[in-house]
Amino acid sequence: MIQQRLATLYELMIKHRLDGIIVTKPENRQYFSGFTGSAGMLVISRTQAPRLLTDFRYVEQAKQQAALYQIVRHGAVIYDSLAAAVKELELTRIGFESDFITWEIYQKLANCLSEQKLSPVKLDGLRIVKDQTELAFLTKAVEIADSAFNQILPMIKPGITELDIALELEYRMRRLGAEKPAFATIVASGVRSALPHGRASDKIIEAGDFITIDFGAVFAGYHSDMTRTVVAGTADARQREIYKLVLTAQLTGINAVKAGKTGREVDQAAREVIARAGYSDYFGHGLGHGVGLFIHEEPRLSPTGDIKLAAGMVVSVEPGIYLPGWGGVRIEDLVVVSADGCKILTASSKDLIELG
Numbered sequence: 001m002i003q004q005r006l007a008t009l010y011e012l013m014i015k016h017r018l019d020g021i022i023v024t025k026p027e028n029r030q031y032f033s034g035f036t037g038s039a040g041m042l043v044i045s046r047t048q049a050p051r052l053l054t055d056f057r058y059v060e061q062a063k064q065q066a067a068l069y070q071i072v073r074h075g076a077v078i079y080d081s082l083a084a085a086v087k088e089l090e091l092t093r094i095g096f097e098s099d100f101i102t103w104e105i106y107q108k109l110a111n112c113l114s115e116q117k118l119s120p121v122k123l124d125g126l127r128i129v130k131d132q133t134e135l136a137f138l139t140k141a142v143e144i145a146d147s148a149f150n151q152i153l154p155m156i157k158p159g160i161t162e163l164d165i166a167l168e169l170e171y172r173m174r175r176l177g178a179e180k181p182a183f184a185t186i187v188a189s190g191v192r193s194a195l196p197h198g199r200a201s202d203k204i205i206e207a208g209d210f211i212t213i214d215f216g217a218v219f220a221g222y223h224s225d226m227t228r229t230v231v232a233g234t235a236d237a238r239q240r241e242i243y244k245l246v247l248t249a250q251l252t253g254i255n256a257v258k259a260g261k262t263g264r265e266v267d268q269a270a271r272e273v274i275a276r277a278g279y280s281d282y283f284g285h286g287l288g289h290g291v292g293l294f295i296h297e298e299p300r301l302s303p304t305g306d307i308k309l310a311a312g313m314v315v316s317v318e319p320g321i322y323l324p325g326w327g328g329v330r331i332e333d334l335v336v337v338s339a340d341g342c343k344i345l346t347a348s349s350k351d352l353i354e355l356g
Helices: 002-015 026-033 056-065 078-089 103-112 132-155 162-175 190-194 237-256 263-276
Strands: 020-023 041-045 051-054 070-073 093-097 117-121 186-189 210-215 217-219 226-232 288-290 297-301 314-317 320-323 327-330 333-338 341-344
Touching (some): 056 070, 078 103, 103 117, 132 162, 162 210, 226 237, 237 333, 263 288, 263 314
Antiparallel strands (some): 020 041, 041 051, 186 210, 288 314
16 A cells, blocks of 8 residues: 555656655655654655654654654754765655745755755645545544434533533544544534634523534544534524525535536535525635545635546535524535545435434
8 A cells, every 4th residue: 555655656756857755744744654653754765765764752653654664763853864864865856845844944954955956846636536445544534423423412402512512522533433533623503603613612502503513533544524503492494494505505516526527616516506595605615625634635626626526536515604693504524536426425414403
């Protein structure tokens, strides 16, 4: 698996006439080596065994996780070890992750590699199509989130707080095998449900509140992402209307997902449903995004999404309507793109759930 991933790097090096690449972004470091530690740098040559530079804390872990790499324990300054590795590997033209490293880090690279030519490269695109191992990890992360959500539904009722819901949800995900939440759990109720990213607060759930819950689990480094909007009590006529509209847009978006389509085309299909109903001004974010080792990856399903979808990409489909002073609805699933459509990973019901 790692060897196959390294092969894509070798192809990129040939394309850009490089004889080496330095990898520093954590998600790319894990993807191309298997190493999950929080500190380290990959030095990859086209012709010799790759090096993984890390400090004392992670040497043994790196040996276990990155079997294809020569592990180098660096001293107080990692750049000294980097310069030595580059010299040993006889690298002259080296790629670096220009969309990740800061200007300060670039200056340090340039200083320690003053005799080499540094060339900007972007590696995230090499992770955009998921292999079978990744799809298995993503599926498990989705299953954990689905199970946790269904376990907490009976506790949601007027009188508890948004934080109560978030904490119980995160606890259940951890008990089910998650490493951690995929991001800060969003629980937004009542008028706060009009906040697309309203993090859980000490607001008390009231009868009749819409409650938008956006959350995910991390399993083996891979993230899930799902959103459901429920009602504390019985939904009124307008809540049913808005919910039905968002659900129609979401299903339309899912039906539009297919290899060969651009993110823009998929976004437009769902966006038109909301626009025709007169709510275009209240759906202000993209329809979705890629998910994997990072919670927000390419491709983007948005008005600017120009990447063509391909089989094996995993994307969210999450339209919403947010009405200030009233509330909002968002519904989100993760799907795997296929040649003839997509497979929905998220299993939780999308019927309007009335609780309490």
